[in-house]
Amino acid sequence: MSQPGVFFGLRFDFRNPDIAGTSMADRYAAALDMVEWADRLGCVSVAVQEHHGSPDGYLPSPIPMLAAMAARTKNVRFTIAALVAPFYNPLRLAEDLAVLDNLSRGRVDLIVGGGYVHEEFAMYGIPMKERVKRVTEAVTTLKAAFTGEPFEYQGRTVRVTPAPFRPGGPTILLGGSTEKAARRAAHIADGFQPPVPDVWEYYRDEVMKLGRPDPGPCPIRETVTVALAEDPEKGWEQMGPFFLHETNAYGAWQAQDNLPGPYRTVSDIDELRASGRYRVLTPEQFVAELKQAPFPFAQFHPMCGGMPIDLAWSSLRLFENEVLPAFRS
DSSP, X not given: OOOOSSEEEEXXXXXXXXXXXXXXXXXXXXXXXXXXXXHHTTOOEEEEOOOSSOTTOOOSOHHHHHHHHHHTOSSOEEEEEEEEGGGXXXXXXXXXXXXXXHHTXXXXXXXXXXXXXXXXXXXXXXXXXXXXXXXXXXXXXXHHHTXXXXXXXXXXXXXXXXXXXXXXXXOEEEOOSSHXXXXXXXXXXXXXXXXXXXXXXXXXXXXXXXXXXXXXXXXXXXXXXXXXXXXXXXXXXXXXXXXXXXXXXXXXXXXXXXXXXXXXXXXXXXXXXXXXXXXXXXXXXXXXXXXXXSSOEEEEOTTGGGOOHHHHHHHHHHIIIIIGGGGOO
């Protein structure tokens, strides 16, 4: 594995709308090739995401996906961001994650969320009012299960085997965008990962009230998707429809309850481009920006919104061939 002077990560959600013209099997296969490529180049993080019943095929099963990715890599760390806890049996979830932790040799962390898409709760027949109870039960069960020891669960003594590879199992962060979620995270989870930074100070305050060290300022950065192209205008022409699909699909979900978040529906590609949330840069522009950053980190969402596989690879290859060499001595 090479040691780049710039850190980078990948994320995947596997949206595959009709405009993509790609089979889901080919998209899955491409992602496995991409994580193997990234691991070879020193990638530090790969995240997968979860939603259910989405018309564009959004990944519903992050655990088997990460099992496949772990088998193709040796060093990169994985995150499920986020696992929608209300839809899982906590004991079965603990078993699956323990197996995954062993397959990956301790390279998996997870963000646990309560979910927010109404159609998903209807699909599973679970009332949205039960989210807090189910998230709390999932997190406390996972933490007990990951000790490898017997524990009490719903009035009976159980033990989840095998024990995780990493002592204590995967790190469990709590997601959420409310003050209550932030303060709950301080009590039941290993950390907090909100979608927007606004509620971080509630978490920070609660951690210190509990007598633990100050977790410091919010580590969450603004969500911006960057892709590379030799000609940004042509890049926008090719990639814009997929950026537009992503932001409008997320925006429609978040608008159900007017949730805070980085995505909002927009009318067209020009409006989206003006927002700055999606950017197409030349490798030279990206190098210049990274060299000005206090901590150079490149986050790629290569198949964003159903980006065709060849187009996704073209951006990644520019990063490999023209950005990474600029940071090697």
